[in-house]
Structures are given as C-alpha cells and as structure tokens.
Amino acid sequence: MNKIKTTKRKLQIGVMGSAIDLNYEKKIEKIAEEVGKLIAKTGNITVYGAEKDYDSLSTAAARGSKKAGGLTVGVTYGTGKDIWDKEGNTDVLICSGLERGGGREFVLVNSCDGIIAISGGSGTMTEMLIAYQLNIPVVVIKGTGGWSDEMADKYFDNRKRLKVISAKSPEEAVRKIVGIIKQSNEKE
C-alpha cells in the first residue's frame, strides 16, 4: 500500500457506487447512507464523487456522513462548482479539471486511503481498478449487486496485489477498511 507516514491526518475513505440511472433500490441507497454515517462515527472523512446532474450511491454516503456530523469531500469533474448537492452535504469541493469516465475518478480514488464499493456499474468498476493499481485497499458490500458482488474476494488480475475484501454489512465494511488502512500505516 501507499506509504502514509503521518497518522495525524484523519483517514479519507471513499465510498463508490452506482449512479441513479442504474436504478438502485431504496434499500441499497440506505446502505450507502449508513456507510457514510458510520465513517463519520469513526471520526474519519468521507470522500465521494460529486456529480453535477444527478444523485448516486456515492452522494448518498456523503448525505449519511453529514447527518452524523462527519466531514465530507466531493470530487467533481471539469470546471465550475455548481454541483448536484445543494443541501450542504459537501464540506470541501475539489474540481479535478478532468472529465468523467476515468479522469475525475483517478483524482477521486488517488485521494483516498481506502474505498468501500456498493453495487456499481462501469464507473464503480473503473474506480475499484484504479484503487487496485494504486495499491489502495477496496472493501465491497456483498449482496448489493453490480461489480461489487462480482469482484468480492477476487483479485483484479494475476498480479494478485490486494484482494477485494468483502463485507456483509455497512458496519463490517467500515470496520474492515479502517482496520486495513491502520494496519498498513503501522507497518511503515
């Protein structure tokens, strides 16, 4: 994993998942909000992909985090700061200058100490693959469908770097990602 010699910074945990056009169910959205809430309760930061045009599981996690008093960071694409969240769920807004579909996602994932994925289409799979290539740990919540279910307990290729860790609940997901990142930081 990437060496992070300072442990003073709070952990930056990315929550990735389907955009609204993939028609996720309300219960999956609640899982995403719960993940955000639990990250906030551990005192850590929720990093999410801020869209300008629609809702997503990633945005839902930011909402959950904010409700629990957590700090949230949204990473958006292109230029211009007029994001979809108008409710104040975004404490820090990063404009990557890069377009969506891989570019913005690179800045987003690269800025995380670890990520949690929920369901997910092509965008979420791209984000998990970027994490793998940058040695950033990935936890998926099983039973949420999409690429998260598909990749649970697998490697992204034969290099067998970091295996995708699976979790059965938001609690387990947050506990595991925090544990993995802390363990990695202590080793260094």
Next chain:
Amino acid sequence: MNKIKTTKRKLQIGVMGSAIDLNYEKKIEKIAEEVGKLIAKTGNITVYGAEKDYDSLSTAAARGSKKAGGLTVGVTYGTGKDIWDKEGNTDVLICSGLERGGGREFVLVNSCDGIIAISGGSGTMTEMLIAYQLNIPVVVIKGTGGWSDEMADKYFDNRKRLKVISAKSPEEAVRKIVGIIKQSNEKE
C-alpha cells in the same frame, strides 16, 4: 458514439493489452504485432500506451505498425520523454502529465476513435471501461485470455451502451473496428 464530423483525419485505433509482467506468451505478442501491422495496412494510426520501464502488448502493436510503415502515437505518463521504446517505433510521443493506473489511460483512450484489446489485466480492463464510458467502440480478440476473453460479447453494465465486439483474429479485429468507426462517422 462521439461525433467526429471530419473524415479527413485518419482513424486513431488504440491497441491495449497486458504489460510484460503478466507473462504473456510469445504467440500473444505476435497477435499484437499483427494487429499493429494490419492497422498500418489500412492506412490508419496506431495509438499505444508508451511505458518507460517495460514492454507490453500495446508496445508490440506499435512495433508491428512501424514495421509495416504505419504512423504510431505513444501516450506516456508523468513528465519526461525517455520511454522504453528506443528503436524508433514511436512517431509521436504524448506526455499526459498524469500518472499510470487510470490517469494516463484516460488521455490514451480518450484520444482513440476505437480500441482493440488483447488479453489484459487491470490496466486493460480500465481502458475498456473508459472507452465504454466515452462511447468509444471496443473490439476484443477472443482466445487471448485476461479481461478481453472475459468481456467478449458483453456490456460493461446494465446501461447497455456499446457491446464489446469479439473477433477471432487480428484481421477480423481490425476489419471490425474500422467498420464500426466508419459506420458511426457516416451516420452523423
């Protein structure tokens, strides 16, 4: 697909595939070289991911293309132009300023009219996913293993945009990608 209103520009066909550390067989490397050679014979441009430290199927395609007198464009990461290819197989070198693992790949794929994938690990899968998200057509060569085989004739998610087209040989792959791009350009 992306609208390309000028047909005066030659087609820019990306060839993506495993890096050498994934231990591809010599026969797979020959397939990659053959793909590059055939792109050159159609009079089109081969776009590849120029590494600074090792060989890859993408680089092999540039070699093949150059042997057949084709024009090649390498897209590398970070800054500095000292790429792995020292034999002159790179006519144009683009330094994306972005790191590998998703960022450089975004510039690489975004600059292609279509891509052909051969075998492939996490990097190639990232590139195919970026193509899908940018509505850039993808052809994979079946029987080459890796993510190319895995994704043949499938969609990358339930949005069902462009299906991954499969081909049984370099000839079929080049014929299909050229056909798809030209058909798309004519429609507009």
Next chain:
Amino acid sequence: MNKIKTTKRKLQIGVMGSAIDLNYEKKIEKIAEEVGKLIAKTGNITVYGAEKDYDSLSTAAARGSKKAGGLTVGVTYGTGKDIWDKEGNTDVLICSGLERGGGREFVLVNSCDGIIAISGGSGTMTEMLIAYQLNIPVVVIKGTGGWSDEMADKYFDNRKRLKVISAKSPEEAVRKIVGIIKQSNEKE
C-alpha cells in the same frame, strides 16, 4: 465568476506563493502564516499546494490556518500521500495524479473560490493565470515581491476579465477576497 449557487459550503481560499528555493525572507513567511490564520478566523477553508520535498509560502499559510483552528486542504502532485507536512497541518489531502509545473496547479486553483498570492515565481504566476482563465478572483499582497508585485492592479491580458486586486496587508487581502467572492455569489 463561476456560479456557485449554494452558499452553504464554506469559502475555499487558496494561498499561493514562492517555494523555499526562491529564498523568501522570514517576514514574508510570517505574512503567509498570517493570511492562513485570518482565513481560519473568518471560518473559511485554506487551500494550499502540498509539496513532498520542501516548504513554501503556500504551506506556511496552511500552518497559520491550522494554528488558528481552521480547516486546511492540501493538493499534491502525482500519486502517494507522503507529503512534506508531517505536523498535521493538512486536514484533507488531495492527490491530483498530475505532475507539478501546471497540472497539479490546475486542480489546485480550479478548486478555489478565490486566491491570495504572496511574492511568487513561475509557479505562482501560473496559478494566477489559471485563476484568471477560470474567472476565479485574485488578490495579491503588495510589497512581497515576485509576480504578485508585478501583477498588482493589472489584467493578465487585453481581454480584461478580472483585474488583479492589490492589498497592503494580510487583513486587507483576506477581507477583500472574502468580500469579492460573497458579492459574486449574491449576484447569482
């Protein structure tokens, strides 16, 4: 200026200035720290360019902000989170994936609602020019030397978009940048 329809987010104020190899005086460093401190006192966020190898006026501003209990965001280059600040002056760390010398700076400035520049060499001038091109307001502190002094009360070209505002002190600089951003947000 960019439209920012939500006023719920705290203002993100970038502080830009010379890197340590430009040998700035201690009194200039104190000005940078004071700027950060004052941004914190207005309840807003200090955005700075996080280096991995040396100190800078931008980093000094983050130090000042943190001392006053402010929230700080560092934007660094490439991959890897091992930045120069080991003292915990960076609350949120963004890894842009882009190299220094214009790329990282684009993400940095693009993420600011306004910037304050202090002295400055080629990097700071690049940042002011990016701000100008993105319609992000720039305040410079006069008497600090470098490109800040050079550009005070001028436009960056004949398009005459936003004029560089000059300030005589950290207090005036922070007051002016906050005022300009708020005024711009109200108009929309």
Next chain:
Amino acid sequence: MNKIKTTKRKLQIGVMGSAIDLNYEKKIEKIAEEVGKLIAKTGNITVYGAEKDYDSLSTAAARGSKKAGGLTVGVTYGTGKDIWDKEGNTDVLICSGLERGGGREFVLVNSCDGIIAISGGSGTMTEMLIAYQLNIPVVVIKGTGGWSDEMADKYFDNRKRLKVISAKSPEEAVRKIVGIIKQSNEKE
C-alpha cells in the same frame, strides 16, 4: 532540459500564441503560418492547441505546416473530437480530458521538445511558464506583441533556469529552437 535519449523520433515543436478573440492582425497570423511551414520544411512535427470553437495563432501554425506537407498534432480539451479545424490540418488529435485554462495546456506543452511563442495572452503565458517549469526551451518572436514581447530575453523567475530566447523572424525562431533541442539531445 528533459533527457530524450532517442534521437530517432522527429522533434515535436509546439507553436503557441493568441486566440482569435485577442484580435491579432493578419500579418501576425501569417507569421504563425510561416513558422508552421518552416517546421515542416525541417522535417519536424508541429504540435498545436486544437480549439473547438475558434481560430488561433496555434491553429494557424498547423495550417502552415500542413500546406508544406508537415505532420501536425493537435491537443484539445475535454472529451469529444469535433475540433474547429475541419480542413484536415490535424493529422493526430489528442483529447487530453482536461479543461482549458491550464490543464489541457499542461499536456500540450509537456508533449513538446521545445516551443515557439507568438504574441499571446494569458493562455500563451501559461504555456511558456509550464515549459519553463518542465525545462522545455522557449523561443519568442519579437515584435509580435503580447507576452512574447514582454518575456523576450528574460527568465520567468529568479531560479534562472532556461532564458526565453528571442528571434526576429520565423526563420530565426525555427532555426534556434531546432538548434537548442538538438544541442541538448547531443549532450546527454
């Protein structure tokens, strides 16, 4: 300067200058075309910033180069390949995925072995500063106005890396930039 150990690749010479909204005179546009033509005559590649909405001196250089049978590379912003040039003056089109105003310009300049600047507003000045920071040599044509005239024979800061070389004509500019790049390559 950046180490370029292969001399097999043709030189990639960027031509930077004002966009049409800066109202450059016809004679300045002819200078830009002449620069492109002369780069082509040396057998080298013209790299330019491909816009999607208007003409520029950079585009004029590509036109000149193409008329003389040269190879041209356009670097554009965002996604989508529908650039302003519809006449076929762009042999290779690179889509940087980054927005204009510093991001696209970083990929553009980073991909050049050296640049020639003509007149120029904020964008051209940004490009010259990026070149300076990446140790890429800059030649300006004197008497063309804008930042090129302003910076002739100066350094961009007190680090005094590469001085801006001035030339009195397109001939001198192309001769000087080719000479500087070749000299630098031989040293290594």
